Amino acid sequence: MAFDRVLNVARKEFSDHITSRRFIIVLALFLVISAVSIHEGIEVYNAQLDTYNEQLQQMTTEIEGPYPGWMPEKPSIMLVFLFMMSYMSALGSILALAIGFDLVSKEKESRSLKSLLSHPVYRDEIINGKVLGGVGALGFAMALALAVSLAMLLVFSVVPTLDEFAAILIFGAASLGFLLAYFAVAITMSTVAKESGSALIYTLVIFAVVSTLLPILGTMAADVFSGDPPEPPEMVAPMPTPAQSSGGGYITASDDPRETDPAWRDYEEARKAYTEKRRFISDVSSILSPQMNYMVVSMAVTNPGSSTMYTAYGALQVEPGGGLADALGQVWMNIAALIVFPAVFFGATYVKFMRMDIR
Amino acid sequence: MIRTENLTKVYNGKTAVDGLDLEVEEGEVFGFLGPNGAGKSTTILMLTGMIEPTGGRCLVDGIEVAKDPLKVKEIIGYLPEDVGFYGNMTGEQNLGYFARFYGTTAKERKERIAEMLELVHLDGVTQKAGEYSRGMKQRLGLAQAMINDPKVLFLDEPTANLDPEGAREYRDLVERLAGEGKTVFVSSHILSEVRAVCRTVGLLAKGKLVAQGTLDGVARTLAPSDGDAVRIVVETREHLPDLEDPAIIDIERNGTRAIVRAKADIRDRLAETLFSQGLHVREMRIEEPDIEDVFMAVYRR
Numbered sequence: 001m002a003f004d005r006v007l008n009v010a011r012k013e014f015s016d017h018i019t020s021r022r023f024i025i026v027l028a029l030f031l032v033i034s035a036v037s038i039h040e041g042i043e044v045y046n047a048q049l050d051t052y053n054e055q056l057q058q059m060t061t062e063i064e065g066p067y068p069g070w071m072p073e074k075p076s077i078m079l080v081f082l083f084m085m086s087y088m089s090a091l092g093s094i095l096a097l098a099i100g101f102d103l104v105s106k107e108k109e110s111r112s113l114k115s116l117l118s119h120p121v122y123r124d125e126i127i128n129g130k131v132l133g134g135v136g137a138l139g140f141a142m143a144l145a146l147a148v149s150l151a152m153l154l155v156f157s158v159v160p161t162l163d164e165f166a167a168i169l170i171f172g173a174a175s176l177g178f179l180l181a182y183f184a185v186a187i188t189m190s191t192v193a194k195e196s197g198s199a200l201i202y203t204l205v206i207f208a209v210v211s212t213l214l215p216i217l218g219t220m221a222a223d224v225f226s227g228d229p230p231e232p233p234e235m236v237a238p239m240p241t242p243a244q245s246s247g248g249g250y251i252t253a254s255d256d257p258r259e260t261d262p263a264w265r266d267y268e269e270a271r272k273a274y275t276e277k278r279r280f281i282s283d284v285s286s287i288l289s290p291q292m293n294y295m296v297v298s299m300a301v302t303n304p305g306s307s308t309m310y311t312a313y314g315a316l317q318v319e320p321g322g323g324l325a326d327a328l329g330q331v332w333m334n335i336a337a338l339i340v341f342p343a344v345f346f347g348a349t350y351v352k353f354m355r356m357d358i359r
Numbered sequence: 360m361i362r363t364e365n366l367t368k369v370y371n372g373k374t375a376v377d378g379l380d381l382e383v384e385e386g387e388v389f390g391f392l393g394p395n396g397a398g399k400s401t402t403i404l405m406l407t408g409m410i411e412p413t414g415g416r417c418l419v420d421g422i423e424v425a426k427d428p429l430k431v432k433e434i435i436g437y438l439p440e441d442v443g444f445y446g447n448m449t450g451e452q453n454l455g456y457f458a459r460f461y462g463t464t465a466k467e468r469k470e471r472i473a474e475m476l477e478l479v480h481l482d483g484v485t486q487k488a489g490e491y492s493r494g495m496k497q498r499l500g501l502a503q504a505m506i507n508d509p510k511v512l513f514l515d516e517p518t519a520n521l522d523p524e525g526a527r528e529y530r531d532l533v534e535r536l537a538g539e540g541k542t543v544f545v546s547s548h549i550l551s552e553v554r555a556v557c558r559t560v561g562l563l564a565k566g567k568l569v570a571q572g573t574l575d576g577v578a579r580t581l582a583p584s585d586g587d588a589v590r591i592v593v594e595t596r597e598h599l600p601d602l603e604d605p606a607i608i609d610i611e612r613n614g615t616r617a618i619v620r621a622k623a624d625i626r627d628r629l630a631e632t633l634f635s636q637g638l639h640v641r642e643m644r645i646e647e648p649d650i651e652d653v654f655m656a657v658y659r660r
Contacts, residue, residue, distance in 0.1 A: 111443025
């Protein structure tokens with residue numbers, strides 16, 4: 001395979017994408033909504049920063065606080081990208097589907113594929129070039145979105161540290177992986193279907209199944225197979241829950257009397273087993289959903305220090321106090337799924353395209 | 360220049376091309392005739408390296424197509440039936456995209472594209488290919504087939520969408536290419552179209568080659584057999600008298616006109632006899648089988 005031929009196809013595809021009205025409209029919408037979400041994120045970040053500063057000031061003036069040993073946590077600017085993620089999963093997937101669903105079927109309909117194949121280029125070079133062009137266009141869209149977000153951060157005088165900048169790049173890579181998942185679905189359907197209309201319908205059906213139906217089914221299956229959660233034992237006095245504070249701080253030390261109560265310890269063990277069972281059932285189906293995987297990975301990137309990352313379908317437990325690498329290590333299955341999902345669909349596209357009847 | 364050996368293609372258990380043995384010499388303008396569904400397009404797809412044969416092999420300029428399709432594509436041009444282009448690009452951009460696969464420099468590409476567009480009268484056309492008429496697309500198809508200055512040109516139903524003027528220009532183009540020593544392989548089911556440009560033909564029916572050679576030769580081969588007899592048409596101004604010659608088998612008479620079946624060509628002797636009797640000969644010729652009828656009979660088989 002000569003790379004210059006692949007590049008020739010990729011260059012043409014990339015140019016087609018970024019000059020197409022469909023791409024420009026969705027991209028414009030995508031960027032505008034990204035900017036709005038970033039703005040919203042910056043406002044929340046600034047509010048949390050103010051709270052943090054107040055708490056810090058209190059700590060220096062009041063030595064005896066309500067929770068000795070409690071340290072406020074400085075909010076991360078990655079919080080801003082958490083807001084971006086929610087919009088990305090909706091509009092980004094539309095962008096990816098829009099550029100992929102007729103990539104091959106349109107060539108079949110216009111008969112341009114036959115003309116192209118009469119020139120010295122192999123079929124695998126054509127499909128690889130098409131994928132590369134699409135990846136390039138999505139990468140371009142993602143890069144633009146990140147550039148807009150960084151520009152907005154700077155406009156609002158928020159300067160990311162080197163670690164935060166690395167996290168932003170990882171967030172961008174995860175977002176691109178998410179976009180590629182749906183691009184791969186779309187191009188597979190475009191290769192399988194004879195017409196673009198059918199390709200679009202097949203693509204939307206798969207999109208609905210993996211983005212919505214699978215996570216819901218996973219949650220339902222978890223409810224059915226896990227049974228009822230264990231009931232906590234009767235306590236003499238209710239204790240404050242050692243969870244995240246509104247300012248993002250956490251408790252580093254405690255003398256919780258529940259730790260010595262055997263009934264409570266049994267309950268905690270039963271609850272832990274119940275949660276793990278429930279999570280396992282839910283994960284099995286969620287791992288097939290790019291939406292879920294993207295959400296989990298993005299939360300690990302944007303909020304690595306949190307003890308519990310809540311998603312729309314349940315909670316993901318992440319060990320407290322860990323850094324970005326630890327957080328990513330805990331969601332390695334989701335990262336792998338974000339890579340495997342598009343790879344499987346691209347593989348199917350390749351096989352189908354190589355065997356396609358071009359009469 | 361083009362050779363097929365027992366070339367076979369089977370689609371889902373149905374044989375589209377059945378043991379085809381064909382040979383086309385360099386510089387020939389070859390007409391590949393046959394009714395729709397005879398296997399002409401499938402044969403061309405195998406010859407141009409776009410599909411692989413189920414059995415046998417085909418060679419273009421000594422290169423086995425299935426083994427090195429890219430090398431073959433570099434020396435051939437192909438105009439598909441109902442050719443298609445990228446509708447969002449101009450004709451020039453379409454040609455530019457295809458031309459880049461030949462590893463030429465930007466300057467060479469630009470010059471070749473301009474030359475081709477001028478040749479097919481699409482120079483100066485700025486509209487996108489998606490807005491082209493079918494005739495314009497067909498002309499752009501010819502230009503894309505010749506973008507690499509090919510040694511061999513495969514044209515599948517080349518005049519299908521052309522108006523009379525376009526068809527005449529196409530014939531002139533084929534003549535010009537033949538003059539340059541290029542091999543042209545024209546596939547069509549229209550005899551008149553092939554007759555206008557081709558020196559040799561091959562007739563395909565149900566995936567099998569029925570006959571190959573010059574058009575008249577193929578027609579004679581396929582004409583209903585009359586043994587070694589020669590049919591001579593004779594017409595005089597006056598009433599035709601009785602004709603006597605030892606070579607005559609029988610005569611079908613009709614007033615001043617007759618068709619004489621003879622064992623040999625006896626036109627000289629007949630003319631002498633009629634002249635000696637003072638008769639005026641209006642017509643005397645050997646009756647050739649009607650090509651259209653012969654081909655139509657094969658098409659209907």
